[in-house]
Amino acid sequence: MTSEEKQREEAKRDRMYDPVLRWRHIQETITWAEANMPEHLRRNRPRVPKSLKPTL
Amino acid sequence: MNMNVDTILEVFQRHKVDAILIGGMNFLLRHQPVLTFDIDFWVRDNDENLSRVTAAMRELEAQWGKSEKTWGTLSANHDWRSQNIFCVTTKYGAVDIFREVQGLEGQYEACHARSLLEQTVSGIPYRSLSDRDMLACQLALPENERRLDRVTFLKNHLEQSS
Numbered sequence: 145m146t147s148e149e150k151q152r153e154e155a156k157r158d159r160m161y162d163p164v165l166r167w168r169h170i171q172e173t174i175t176w177a178e179a180n181m182p183e184h185l186r187r188n189r190p191r192v193p194k195s196l197k198p199t200l
Numbered sequence: 201m202n203m204n205v206d207t208i209l210e211v212f213q214r215h216k217v218d219a220i221l222i223g224g225m226n227f228l229l230r231h232q233p234v235l236t237f238d239i240d241f242w243v244r245d246n247d248e249n250l251s252r253v254t255a256a257m258r259e260l261e262a263q264w265g266k267s268e269k270t271w272g273t274l275s276a277n278h279d280w281r282s283q284n285i286f287c288v289t290t291k292y293g294a295v296d297i298f299r300e301v302q303g304l305e306g307q308y309e310a311c312h313a314r315s316l317l318e319q320t321v322s323g324i325p326y327r328s329l330s331d332r333d334m335l336a337c338q339l340a341l342p343e344n345e346r347r348l349d350r351v352t353f354l355k356n357h358l359e360q361s362s
Contacts, residue, residue, distance in 0.1 A: 147302065147345055152297075153287035160271045161289055172204040173237050177228055180205075180321050183272070185232055194262040
């Protein structure tokens with residue numbers, strides 16, 4: 145398999161992808177990816193309240 | 201309700217498709233965020249498994265065509281052997297099906313043995329291509345097409361864990 149084969153297939157799909165559906169898929173994928181990324185990389189991970197953080 | 205990627209993984213699982221998750225989504229799930237919107241599967245290339253791929257893809261309402269003129273619902277007797285890669289749309293997102301992966305040609309069995317059985321946050325299991333094999337894929341690409349951030353990350357990660 146060559147990267148040209150892949151690029152040709154991707155370009156064909158891009159042209160045939162319903163833009164509204166594609167936009168919805170992108171939004172859903174971003175949300176899903178955020179929830180499934182390694183824990184320390186999530187933006188919306190639970191924060192420890194300041195009051196519970198150890199102090200020096 | 202499961203998110204789109206979970207649904208795709210779940211359908212593959214339910215149809216007992218023998219496949220390894222590769223590409224950006226695999227890297228993202230294991231390591232760090234990358235911009236990726238399709239799900240890449242490397243599938244075992246035998247008749248029985250390719251039939252399962254067809255069943256799974258049809259349940260996902262996959263669309264594909266050899267050309268734009270013939271683009272439409274994936275047929276029940278779709279010939280996966282006509283190409284090495286298929287970029288498909290489904291009701292739940294874009295899916296790429298690879299019969300062969302650049303840099304890992306003819307090594308499905310060994311890569312499967314090295315792959316990791318992981319699961320999503322919702323508990324959907326999937327096979328994940330190992331770091332070593334992810335790096336091999338990147339290094340097989342022409343230099344101007346490699347994702348340098350991934351190459352650097354994987355090299356460092358493999359060095360640290362060896």
